[in-house]
Amino acid sequence: MKSIFVQKLNMKYITAILLFMTTASLSAQNGKAITSKKTFSRETTISIKINSDAKTVWELLTNATNFPNWNSTIISIQGEIAKGEKIKLKSILDEKRTFKLKVKEFEPNKKMIWGDGKGNRVYILEEIKGSVIITMTEKIGGLMFPMYAKYIPPFDEMFEQFANDLKKEAEKINSTKNQ
DSSP states (O other): OHHHHHHHHHHHHHHHHHHHHHHHHHHHHTTOOEEEEETTEEEEEEEEEESSOHHHHHHHHHOTTTHHHHOTTEEEEESOOSTTOEEEEEETTSTTOOEEEEEEEEETTTEEEEEETTEEEEEEEEEETTEEEEEEEEEEEOTTHHHHGGGSOOOHHHHHHHHHHHHHHHHHHHHHHTO
């Protein structure tokens, strides 16, 4: 009798986890940021469908000079966005701070990772039938994370703003190409 109870409890637990994961995934895919917090890390993810090709989206993501023109969350980016290069980024999230980041992975039109010792931001592009799904995830953390976590503002609103800015610009470029 106890084992039947445990099995039912396990099924309810598994069902609840699957429901949460599906809901989180669907929300992130609709341009809504999702943040998960753990003791030693925090991860924010957003996905959005863009009616454009991956090349156009990639060009927007890798042109440091043009970044602030379409992205309302960025004040400036200095340097070249290419594998192994270092960039300096200023964001409206903390206008006084310059983030010194290294481009760690760079697979044109598909994947890019940049970051520092505290975290990484991953961009993944997936082309599907004339459109692109871009997923951006930032994970920050480490052993000292609990000591400074309260000083880091939430990223959700900024991620949503970034995704919408990227979508708007890529679709604008795509519409002028198709005219």
